[in-house]
Amino acid sequence: LKRHGFDYFIGYNSRLYYSTNPSLANLNTPSEIPAGIFQNNLHTGFRLGSYNWGRAAFSPYLGASYTRLDHFGDESLNVFDYSTLGIYGFGLLQFTNGWALRAGINYYQDRESNDGERIYDEVAPSLTLLKTFSLGKAVSVVDFGIHHHFSDSVAYAGLAGAGSDALDRTEFSARWSLTTNLGPLELSPYARLAFLAYSNGNLSQRQDLMRELGLTIEYPINNYISASVFTRYLSRLSRRGPASYDFERFDGGAGASLQAKF
Numbered sequence: 001l002k003r004h005g006f007d008y009f010i011g012y013n014s015r016l017y018y019s020t021n022p023s024l025a026n027l028n029t030p031s032e033i034p035a036g037i038f039q040n041n042l043h044t045g046f047r048l049g050s051y052n053w054g055r056a057a058f059s060p061y062l063g064a065s066y067t068r069l070d071h072f073g074d075e076s077l078n079v080f081d082y083s084t085l086g087i088y089g090f091g092l093l094q095f096t097n098g099w100a101l102r103a104g105i106n107y108y109q110d111r112e113s114n115d116g117e118r119i120y121d122e123v124a125p126s127l128t129l130l131k132t133f134s135l136g137k138a139v140s141v142v143d144f145g146i147h148h149h150f151s152d153s154v155a156y157a158g159l160a161g162a163g164s165d166a167l168d169r170t171e172f173s174a175r176w177s178l179t180t181n182l183g184p185l186e187l188s189p190y191a192r193l194a195f196l197a198y199s200n201g202n203l204s205q206r207q208d209l210m211r212e213l214g215l216t217i218e219y220p221i222n223n224y225i226s227a228s229v230f231t232r233y234l235s236r237l238s239r240r241g242p243a244s245y246d247f248e249r250f251d252g253g254a255g256a257s258l259q260a261k262f
Helices: 075-080
Strands: 007-019 035-047 051-053 056-072 082-095 099-112 118-135 138-153 169-182 185-198 207-220 225-239 247-261
Touching: 035 247, 056 075
Parallel strands: none
Antiparallel strands: 007 035, 007 247, 035 056, 051 056, 056 082, 082 099, 099 118, 118 138, 138 169, 169 185, 185 207, 207 225, 225 247
16 A cells, blocks of 8 residues: 555446346246346546554545446347446555455446436445455455445335335345466456345345355456456345245356556
């Protein structure tokens, strides 16, 4: 970390990939339709200095992102084309022994792409504990987080017996990631588990277990541009809700990124 001063970072990445279940439809239903996805993301932000607190360093961050997903291969999935605006702020407290603590808040807004209709808003405060390990030339990070999602779902509010805040939930998560090099390639496998408990409306008893495994292989072309291939598996096991929300999904494809930091 810099002892003083500010950082500004900006990036753009584009991904083209295949998904077995882009709509997150329930298992073994006719809605479980595979398709291609074209995903574009622009993100930017500031690190507002670095401040030494004894044996720790504190840095506040502010930033924003915009993501758009477009489906192709099946016209029935065009209704799932949407964009997400994200705004975030957090403080990162890093200790010399590899531990770190991050506390922050995120805001997300989803809009349907065809007519720009707002379909979802969310405010999510979070607290995350992280630990970094060195494994030879590889770097491994383990983090444990708690998040609460305050939601406003226009689409869900139209369902019988549900309010616009029915998707409010508390999330407990654990994630492991590893970054290592194989020649010029950077390999980044990861695994994530999350338990979600819902609290409002007709979902007040619902509980979800989310599982995710993934691998990204990145080739840096220079200090600013890189190309990558990736694959991931996602699943949800749900219980106590008014319906079944179980799903499985496999994704795989390629992408390119442009990143800069000043």
